[in-house]
Amino acid sequence: MRYTKINGTGHAVPPKVLTNDDLAKIVETNDEWISSRTGIKRRHISVTETTTDLAEQASLKALEASSVTIDDIDMVIVATVTPDHAFPGVSNLLQQRLNLKEIPTFDINAACSGFVYALNLADKLIKSEAYDHILIVGAETLTRLTDWSDRNTCVLFGDGAGAMVISKSEKPGIKDIIVGSRSDTEGHLICDSPDLKDPSVNKISQQDHIHMNGREVFKFATRVMPSTINQLLERNQLDKEDIDYVIAHQANKRIIEKASKDVDIPMDKMYVNIQNYGNTSAASVPIAIDEAIRKGHIKPGDTFVTVAFGGGFTYGGALINL
Ligand SMILES: CC(C)(COP(=O)(O)OP(=O)(O)OC[C@H]1O[C@@H](n2cnc3c(N)ncnc32)[C@H](O)[C@@H]1OP(=O)(O)O)[C@@H](O)C(=O)NCCC(=O)NCCS
Numbered sequence: 001m002r003y004t005k006i007n008g009t010g011h012a013v014p015p016k017v018l019t020n021d022d023l024a025k026i027v028e029t030n031d032e033w034i035s036s037r038t039g040i041k042r043r044h045i046s047v048t049e050t051t052t053d054l055a056e057q058a059s060l061k062a063l064e065a066s067s068v069t070i071d072d073i074d075m076v077i078v079a080t081v082t083p084d085h086a087f088p089g090v091s092n093l094l095q096q097r098l099n100l101k102e103i104p105t106f107d108i109n110a111a112c113s114g115f116v117y118a119l120n121l122a123d124k125l126i127k128s129e130a131y132d133h134i135l136i137v138g139a140e141t142l143t144r145l146t147d148w149s150d151r152n153t154c155v156l157f158g159d160g161a162g163a164m165v166i167s168k169s170e171k172p173g174i175k176d177i178i179v180g181s182r183s184d185t186e187g188h189l190i191c192d193s194p195d196l197k198d199p200s201v202n203k204i205s206q207q208d209h210i211h212m213n214g215r216e217v218f219k220f221a222t223r224v225m226p227s228t229i230n231q232l233l234e235r236n237q238l239d240k241e242d243i244d245y246v247i248a249h250q251a252n253k254r255i256i257e258k259a260s261k262d263v264d265i266p267m268d269k270m271y272v273n274i275q276n277y278g279n280t281s282a283a284s285v286p287i288a289i290d291e292a293i294r295k296g297h298i299k300p301g302d303t304f305v306t307v308a309f310g311g312g313f314t315y316g317g318a319l320i321n322l
Contacts, residue, residue, distance in 0.1 A: 001186050004126045004166055005173025006322060007068065007133070010061025011278065012054050013044035013160040019154070027151040035275075037190050039253025043158030043278030044143045050084045052093040054161035055139035058286070059094060062163035068133050070098055075134040075163070076105040077121055079114025079282040081191070081311075082141045083107055090139060111189070112249050112310025113179070114138055114282035119318055120177045122166040129303075135241055137163040138282035144229070147209035149309075156251070158209070158278035172321060173228045176226055176236055179316040188216040189311040221255045221309045222291020226262035228307050228317035240265050245298050247310035250274040250284045271297060273315035281310065 004100050019165050020031035034040055046054070055078060063070060080093040089107035094100070109115040115138035122134040144152050166174070171247035177311045184190070218287045225248060233240060246265055248256050252272050260270045271292045280287060292298045307317040 001128065002127050002129055003169040003172045004123045005106060005169035005171070006164055006320065007167035007182055008062045008064070008066025008165040009163065009286065010058045010060065011160065011162040011287040013059030013287070013291040014049045014054065016045050016047050017042050017046050023095065024153055026148055027154060029151045029155055037254070039157060039274045040155065040278045041275040043156070044160060046159045049141070051080055051082050051118040051141045051161070052084050052090050052097065052140045054099045054141070054159065055094055055137045055163065056067040057091055058139065058161040058163035059098060059135055059137055062135070062165050066165040066167070068099060068165060068167065068199055072133045073100055073135045074103050074131045075125065075193045076103065076124070076137070077118040077134065078107045078137045078139060079118045080107055080139050081109050081111055081114070081281060082144055088216045092261045094137070110279045110310070110314045111312050112251065112279070112284065113312070113316045114310070115285045116177070116306065116308045116316030116318060117179050117314070118314065119164070119166065119174070120179050120316065123174045123177055124194065133165060133167045135165055137161060140281045140282070140283045142281050145210050150209070152214060153210050153212050153284050156279050158280050160277055160280040160283040162213035162283050162290055164286055164289070165187050174318060174320050176232055176319040177316070178231055181312050181314045182220070182224070184311065184313045186213070186216070187211070188213040189313070191311070218252065218255060220313050221251060222262070224309050224315045225255065225259040225307050227307055228315060229259070229263045232317050232319045239296060242303060243269065243305055244270060244302040245269055245292060246302055247271045247285065247288045247292055247306045249310070250277065250288060251279045284308070292322070296301045
């Protein structure tokens with residue numbers, strides 16, 4: 001039986017920081033509202049950096065932290081909703097930047113759950129023995145899609161990237177993964193592509209932005225996070241005491257607090273870094289995992305659960321032994 005493991009992580013964010021006070025100069029909001037409703041204090045935003053720039057920086061750190069070299073990587077999967085171009089994908093651009101050999105590279109879009117979906121693919125492909133070492137990345141410049149005049153959404157998002165090298169292993173590291181999707185038939189969380197254009201008129205559409213029904217997304221998130229964690233525990237015959245840490249998608253601190261209460265895992269076991277980054281979509285989970293490892297919150301031998309949800313409505317979770 002072949003197993004898989006995390007073999008190096010890294011993350012990167014653009015240097016420019018936008019605080020809640022900075023946002024209060026743009027829209028009618030204030031630090032007290034944003035902090036108390038979301039837990040966010042600041043976020044990093046790209047000025048010139050592209051999604052590929054951030055993905056490259058995060059990947060180099062993950063490779064440096066791993067036991068493999070660039071030549072050992074035999075696939076790249078990038079989860080993003082904000083690629084630099086419709087094509088080529090961020091993964092293809094990364095191949096050029098990192099000087100990777102001729103390997104399959106592709107992007108996936110499962111919104112904020114994208115990184116867990118990429119992890120699922122990497123895990124299954126390595127277990128099939130077709131590949132040995134896969135670089136997976138969650139990278140976003142979500143603030144490009146932000147409507148800076150809409151206080152309901154513009155306070156929530158930030159930019160960044162997180163990367164992970166997933167490798168074959170003799171011992172079980174990535175123990176179980178759940179991914180799923182529950183149709184968002186009402187379009188509670190959506191960002192349109194540019195309108196279809198009549199080529200004879202060739203009208204230029206307005207820039208498209210994120211549209212969100214916050215309360216409905218909140219309801220979905222607070223239902224699916226506890227159920228995913230509980231399912232992972234049940235089907236692996238584990239108790240909540242067996243979990244050293246939970247690393248959830250950072251969308252709202254109150255969502256994490258509600259999940260902590262519902263699964264009865266204390267908040268000091270729930271990683272929270274939303275105060276520094278806001279919601280970075282597919283980058284949120286790998287940024288949080290890398291930070292938690294580098295700060296020593298998760299150590300070799302620890303068991304942790306990661307869980308995410310997002311547009312679609314997609315969701316995913318993984319049970320991992322570091
Ligand atoms: C968006 C969210 C923070 C709003 O929090 P909330 O407690 O539900 O707030 P409400 O929607 O009840 O809004 C309360 C009031 O604050 C106002 N408000 C909204 N944004 C504001 C802001 N940035 N500053 C000040 N006031 C704001 C609203 O207009 C509303 O005013 P009204 O009562 O006069 O209409 C919360 O619903 C949420 O986090 N949802 C999930 C979002 C998410 O996770 N998205 C990404 C998924 S990947």
